[in-house]
Amino acid sequence: MANVKLPLEGIKVADFSWFGAGPICAENLGRFGATVVRVESESHIDGLRQVGPFPEGKTGYNVSGYFNNYNAGKFSLTLNLNIPRARDMALKLVAWADVFITNHTPRILERWGLLYDDIVKVNPQIIAAYQPMQGLEGPHKYFVGFGAVLNAITGYNYLSGFPHRPPVGLGTNYPDYVINPGHTLVAILAALRHKRRTGKGQKIELAQVESVVATLAPAVMDYTENGRVQMRKGNRISYAAPHGAFRCQDATWDNQPLDRWVTIAVFNDDQWAGLVRAMGSPAWASGAKFATFEARKENEDELEAKITEWTRERTPEELMPLLQSHGVPAGIVQHSKDVLEDEHLKARGYFEYLDHPETGRSVYDGAPFKLSKTPGSLKTPAPLLGQHNDYVCKEILGMSDEEIAEALIEQALY
Amino acid sequence: MADSALSDIRVIDLAGETGVYCTKLLADLGADVIRIEHPSGDPLREIGPFWHDERAADRSLIFLHNNANKRSVTLDITHPAGKAAFEKLVATADVVVETYEPGYLDSLGLGYDALDRIRPGIILTSITGFGQDGPHAHYKWSDIVGVGMSGMMHLAGDKEDPPNRPYGNQGYICAGIDGAAGTLMALYHRDVSGEGQHVDVSMQEALIINNETAIMTFDFNKRIAGRTGSRGSIPIDLPGIGIFKANDGEVFCYLGTPGGAPWPVVLDWMEREGKIEDLREPPNDDVARNLNLAYLSAMIREPARIPAVLPILAHMRDVFERFCASFSKWYLYEEAQKQRIMIGIVSTPEDLAKNPQLNARGWYHSEEHDHLAARVTYAGAPYRLAETPVTFRWRAPLPGEHTDEVLSEIGLPPTDVESLRSAGIV
Numbered sequence: 001m002a003n004v005k006l007p008l009e010g011i012k013v014a015d016f017s018w019f020g021a022g023p024i025c026a027e028n029l030g031r032f033g034a035t036v037v038r039v040e041s042e043s044h045i046d047g048l049r050q051v052g053p054f055p056e057g058k059t060g061y062n063v064s065g066y067f068n069n070y071n072a073g074k075f076s077l078t079l080n081l082n083i084p085r086a087r088d089m090a091l092k093l094v095a096w097a098d099v100f101i102t103n104h105t106p107r108i109l110e111r112w113g114l115l116y117d118d119i120v121k122v123n124p125q126i127i128a129a130y131q132p133m134q135g136l137e138g139p140h141k142y143f144v145g146f147g148a149v150l151n152a153i154t155g156y157n158y159l160s161g162f163p164h165r166p167p168v169g170l171g172t173n174y175p176d177y178v179i180n181p182g183h184t185l186v187a188i189l190a191a192l193r194h195k196r197r198t199g200k201g202q203k204i205e206l207a208q209v210e211s212v213v214a215t216l217a218p219a220v221m222d223y224t225e226n227g228r229v230q231m232r233k234g235n236r237i238s239y240a241a242p243h244g245a246f247r248c249q250d251a252t253w254d255n256q257p258l259d260r261w262v263t264i265a266v267f268n269d270d271q272w273a274g275l276v277r278a279m280g281s282p283a284w285a286s287g288a289k290f291a292t293f294e295a296r297k298e299n300e301d302e303l304e305a306k307i308t309e310w311t312r313e314r315t316p317e318e319l320m321p322l323l324q325s326h327g328v329p330a331g332i333v334q335h336s337k338d339v340l341e342d343e344h345l346k347a348r349g350y351f352e353y354l355d356h357p358e359t360g361r362s363v364y365d366g367a368p369f370k371l372s373k374t375p376g377s378l379k380t381p382a383p384l385l386g387q388h389n390d391y392v393c394k395e396i397l398g399m400s401d402e403e404i405a406e407a408l409i410e411q412a413l414y
Numbered sequence: 415m416a417d418s419a420l421s422d423i424r425v426i427d428l429a430g431e432t433g434v435y436c437t438k439l440l441a442d443l444g445a446d447v448i449r450i451e452h453p454s455g456d457p458l459r460e461i462g463p464f465w466h467d468e469r470a471a472d473r474s475l476i477f478l479h480n481n482a483n484k485r486s487v488t489l490d491i492t493h494p495a496g497k498a499a500f501e502k503l504v505a506t507a508d509v510v511v512e513t514y515e516p517g518y519l520d521s522l523g524l525g526y527d528a529l530d531r532i533r534p535g536i537i538l539t540s541i542t543g544f545g546q547d548g549p550h551a552h553y554k555w556s557d558i559v560g561v562g563m564s565g566m567m568h569l570a571g572d573k574e575d576p577p578n579r580p581y582g583n584q585g586y587i588c589a590g591i592d593g594a595a596g597t598l599m600a601l602y603h604r605d606v607s608g609e610g611q612h613v614d615v616s617m618q619e620a621l622i623i624n625n626e627t628a629i630m631t632f633d634f635n636k637r638i639a640g641r642t643g644s645r646g647s648i649p650i651d652l653p654g655i656g657i658f659k660a661n662d663g664e665v666f667c668y669l670g671t672p673g674g675a676p677w678p679v680v681l682d683w684m685e686r687e688g689k690i691e692d693l694r695e696p697p698n699d700d701v702a703r704n705l706n707l708a709y710l711s712a713m714i715r716e717p718a719r720i721p722a723v724l725p726i727l728a729h730m731r732d733v734f735e736r737f738c739a740s741f742s743k744w745y746l747y748e749e750a751q752k753q754r755i756m757i758g759i760v761s762t763p764e765d766l767a768k769n770p771q772l773n774a775r776g777w778y779h780s781e782e783h784d785h786l787a788a789r790v791t792y793a794g795a796p797y798r799l800a801e802t803p804v805t806f807r808w809r810a811p812l813p814g815e816h817t818d819e820v821l822s823e824i825g826l827p828p829t830d831v832e833s834l835r836s837a838g839i840v
Contacts, residue, residue, distance in 0.1 A: 005607070006603075007599050007600070007602045007603035007606065008599075008602070024623070028595070032599055047672065047673075051627075052627065052631070052634075053627050053630050053631040053634045053635055054634065055634045055635075056634065056635060065627060065630025065631070065633065065634055066626075066627045066630065068630075069623075069629075069630060134771050135771065135775055137775065138771045138774045138775045139770055139771060139774050140751070140770065140771035141771075142751075142754075143751045143771075144673055144674050144751065144754050144755075144756050145673075145756060145758055146668075146673060148644075148646065148666065148668065149666060149668060149756060149757075149758035150758070151666070152657075152664075152665070152666035152758040152759065152760045152761070153666075153747075153758040153759055153761055154761065154766070155581075155761045155762070155763060155765075155766050156580060156581060156582075157644075157657070157664075157666060157760050158664075158760050158761060158762050158763075159581035159582065159763075160570065160578055160579070160580050160581040161570075161571055161572075161575070161578045162571070162575050162576075162578070165571075165572055165575060166643075166644070166657045166664065167657060167664055167760050168571065168572055168643040168644040168656075168657055169570075169644050169657075169666070170566070170569070170570040170578070170580050171569035171570045171571065171641055171642065171643075171646075172566070172569055172570075172624060172625070172626040173626065174566075174580065174584075174624055177623045177624045177626065178588040178591060178592070178620065178621070178623060178624060179587070179588070179591070182588065182591035182592060182595055183591060183796040183797055184797070185595045186439055186443075186591065186594045186595050186598060186796075186797075187796075187797040187799055189595060189598035189599060189601075189602060190419035190420065190443050190598060190799065190802060191419065191799060191801075191802070192602060193419055193420070193598065193601065193602055193605065194417065194419045194801060194802050196602070196605060196606075198417070200801055201801075202799055202800045202801035202802065203799075203800040204797055204798070204799050204800070205797065205798045205800075206796060206797040206798075207775070207798075209769075209771065209772065210772065210775075210777055210794060210795075210796060210797075211796035211797065213766055213772065213793060214793050214794070214795065214796040215435075215582060215584070215587045215796075216581070216582050216763075216766070217479050217792070217793035218463070218475045218476045218479050218582070219581070219582065219763045219766075220763050220766050220767050220778075220791075220793055221463075221475040221478070221479060221790070221791065221792070221793075222463045222475060222763065223763040223764050223766075223767050224767050224778075224790075224791040225465050225466065225475060225790060225791065226463060226465070226466060226467055228463065228763075229762050229763055229764045230763055232581065234575075234576070234578070235558060235576065235578065235579045238461075238462055238463075239460075239461055239462070240556070243558065244558070244576065244579075245558070245562065245567065245576040245577050245579070246576075247576065253638050254636070254637070254638075258638065258640075261562070261576060261577055262562075263558045263559050263561075263562040263567075265556040265557075265558050265559060267556065271554075324553050324554060327554060328554065329553075329554040329555055329556045329559045330554075330559060331553070331555075331558075331559040331560070331562045331563040332562065332563060333562040333567050333568055333577050334562065334563055334564070334565050334568065335565060335568045335628070335638045335639070335640070336565055336568075336625060336628040336629050336631065336632040336638055336639055337632050337638055338565070339563075339564070339565040339622060339625070339629060340629060340632055340633065342563075343549055344544060344548040344549050344550040344551075344618075345548075345618070345619070345622075347547070347548040347549055348545055348547060348548045348616070348619070350616075350619050350622070351629075359634075362630070362633055362634065363629060363630065363633040365622060365623045365629070366619065366622075367619075368592040368595065368596070368615075368619070368620055368623070369592045369593065369595065369596030369599070369613055369614065369615045369620075370545070370546075370596075370613070370614040370615075370616075371596065371599060371600055371603075371611055371612075371613055371614075372526075372611045372612040372613075372614065373603075373609060373611040374599075374600075374603055374611065
C-alpha cells in the first residue's frame with residue numbers, strides 16, 4: 001500500500017483545537033493524507049493531556065491515552081498565544097494552511113485574534129472551521145460547558161435511560177467523539193471539494209448544540225407538530241418488542257462481579273418465531289399473549305421478565321450466536337475488554353497499535369470508514385508536547401535559528 | 415444565488431434506516447439524491463411518530479426529516495426490467511448508498527464491480543451493522559445491537575439499571591455521519607484521480623470511539639470501566655456535580671471544575687438568593703470556599719482528613735439541592751451561565767423547541783407542505799457553510815413522486831414506463 005496516493009495528500013491543516021471534537025476531526029484528515037500541525041501550549045494545556053488513563057506507573061503530559069488517541073499522525077507546535085510573537089507565528093501557520101480548525105470558545109478566539117475576520121486577511125482562501133459550543137453569535141454564545149453538559153442541554157439526558165430514574169446521561173462526553181467531529185469532517189470535505197472546483201475557501205460554523213440537536217430532530221418535531229413531549233423509555237422503542245438488554249449470567253473480572261447482558265431486538269413475527277425457537281419453544285411463548293406485535297407490546301413487562309428468566313441462566317457469548325442462527329438481531333453488550341478482544345474486529349483490523357516513545361505500544365481507534373483503494377492509517381503516534389517545534393518553525397514557518405531562539409526566550413514557543 | 419458543494423453529484427439512495435442519515439446529509443449539501451423505494455412501500459415511511467398522529471406514508475416525521483431535498487422513484491430492482499432501468503440510472507450516477515446485508519447487491523449482479531463497469535469511477539457506500547467482511551458480517555443488526563457490541567452501552571446509565579441505549583438510534587446516526595464523510599472522502603479522491611471505490615462503514619466500528627477512555631483504560635490498566643450514572647469517573651457523590659432537581663425539571667451541574675467559575679462564585683450567588691444556609695460558617699466555610707478537584711486530590715492523599723470532610727461535603731450537597739429545588743431549570747441555567755458557573759439545563763423536547771439561542775439564530779425553519787395543507791417545523795443543519803449553505807429546497811417526496819421525471823431523464827420512453835407500471839415494477 002506504500003505507493004497509494006491518499007485522497008488528502010498535499011492538504012495542510014492548522015489544528016488549533018483541543019479536547020475531543022476538534023482533534024478527532026483533524027486526526028481523520030491526517031489519516032487520509034493531510035499534513036496536520038496541532039497547536040497547543042503548556043500555558044493553556046489541553047485538558048486531555050492531564051487526565052488519564054495513564055500507563056501503569058507513568059504520569060505527565062505525554063502519556064495520556066485520552067489525548068494520544070485523538071492526536072496521532074500530527075506534528076505538535078507549542079505556541080503561547082497570549083504572547084504577540086506567538087500570535088504572529090500562528091497567523092503564519094494559517095497562511096500556510098488549507099484548513100483551519102478550532103473548538104475554542106468565542107471569548108478565547110477574540111483574545112487570540114483567531115476569528116474568521118482576523119485570519120481571512122492572511123489567507124483569503126482558507127477553509128476555517130469553528131466549533132463553538134453554542135455558536136459564534138447569539139445570546140448564549142459565551143456559555144461554558146463541555147460534552148457532558150452538552151448531553152444535558154441538547155436532550156440526550158432527558159430522552160435516554162429509564163423513566164423512573166433521573167436523566168443521568170450516557171456516561172461519557174458523547175457528542176465529542178462522532179457527532180461533532182464527524183459532522184465537522186463532512187462540512188470540511190464539502191468545503192474542500194468546493195475549493196477545488198472554484199478556488200474559494202469559506203467559513204464553517206458548527207455550533208455544537210445545533211450539530212447535536214440535529215440528530216434528535218424527530219423528537220422536537222413530535223413536540224412542534226403534535227404537542228407531545230417525549231419521555232425516556234429505557235431501551236424500548238415504538239416499533240419493536242422485545243427490544244432491550246437482558247441480564248445474563250454474571251461473570252467476574254479482577255475479583256469483582258461483572259454484570260453481563262445481551263441485546264435482543266424483534267421487529268417482526270419471523271424474528272419472534274426465531275426467538276421462540278431459540279428459547280426451545282417454551283409453553284409461555286406460544287399463547288395469544290405474545291402472538292402478535294400488538295400483543296407483545298401490550299404485555300412487554302411480562303415479556304421482558306420471561307425472556308430474562310431464560311437469559312439469566314446463560315452467557316451472552318452463548319446467546320448471541322444462538323439467537324443469530326435463528327435470525328434474531330442480537331448481540332453482546334460488550335465491555336472494553338470484549339471490544340479489544342473481539343475476533344470480528346480483529347479480522348477486520350479495526351484497532352491500530354502504535355509504538356509511542358513514552359507509553360510503549362498502545363491502542364488507537366481505527367478509521368471511521370474503510371475505503372477499499374485508499375484506506376489511510378495513522379502514520380505516527382501522538383506527538384509529545386512541542387515535539388515538532390523545531391521542524392515546524394524551520395520547514396513550515398521558515399524561521400531562522402535566531403528567530404526560533406527569540407521565540408523561545410520570549411516564551412512564545414511554550 | 416449561492417453555490418452548493420455537491421450540485422454536480424447524483425446519489426442513488428437505496429438506504430434503509432441504517433443509512434438514511436448519510437443520504438440526508440448529502441442531499442442537504444446539494445446533491446441530487448434519488449431515493450429508490452420498493453413499489454410495495456418503503457419501511458421507513460411506517461416509523462412513527464406521524465404528523466398529527468395520522469399514520470400514512472407521507473406523514474412519518476422521521477421520514478420527513480431525513481428525506482427533504484431528495485427525489486423518489488419507486489422501482490423493483492430485483493425484477494429484470496426494473497434492474498435494467500436501475501442500471502441506466504447508475505450510468506448517470508456518482509454515488510450509490512446501500513444498507514443491505516453484505517453480498518445482497520452482488521447476488522443481484524449489482525455489486526461494486528458490476529456498478530463500476532456500468533459507471534467507471536462510481537463510489538459505492540455500504541453501511542451495515544458489522545461491515546462487509548469478518549466473521550460477523552452476516553449477523554442481523556439493529557441500532558441496539560450495534561450500540562451494545564461497540565462497548566458504549568456498557569458505560570451508559572446507573573449501575574442498578576440495565577445498560578442504557580442512547581435515545582434516537584445513535585448507531586444509525588453515527589454510521590450515517592461516517593458514511594457521508596467516507597463518501598465525500600472517496601469523492602474527493604475521485605475528483606483528483608478519476609478512481610472510484612467501495613466505502614465500507616460498520617456501525618459497530620463507527621460507534622467504538624464513543625467509549626471515550628474505556629478502551630485505553632483496559633489497554634493500559636486492565637480495568638473494565640462500567641456505569642456510574644452522572645458521576646463520570648468521580649467515585650463519590652459531590653456537591654454540585656451531577657443531576658439536580660429544579661422546581662420544574664432538572665439541571666446538570668459540574669461545579670468546582672476547570673472551565674467554569676469556582677465555588678466562591680457559587681456561594682456568592684447562593685447568598686444573594688438567600689439560600690446559603692450555614693455554608694459560610696465553620697467548619698463548612700473552609701471546605702465550601704476551597705472545594706475543587708485539586709482539593710479532593712489532596713484529601714485523597716491525606717486519608718486522615720476524610721472522616722472530617724465527608725459529612726461536610728454531604729451537607730453542602732443537601733444545601734445545594736435545596737438551592738436548586740427553589741428555582742426553575744431555565745433560571746438556574748441562564749443565571750448560572752451569566753456568572754460562568756457550569757450548569758446546563760436538562761432539556762426536554764419542548765425546551766429544545768423554545769431554546770432562546772437556537773431561536774435567536776433562526777435555526778428552526780417552517781416549511782409549507784402542499785399535501786398536508788400545513789407548515790411543518792424543521793430543525794436546521796448541523797453546520798453552516800458560508801459559501802455553500804445547506805438549504806431546504808423541497809419537502810420529502812411522496813412515494814414515487816419523481817418516477818416519471820427521473821425515468822424520462824435517463825431516456826426511458828413513456829410507453830416503457832407505463833408497461834413497467836402495469837407490471838408493478840414501478
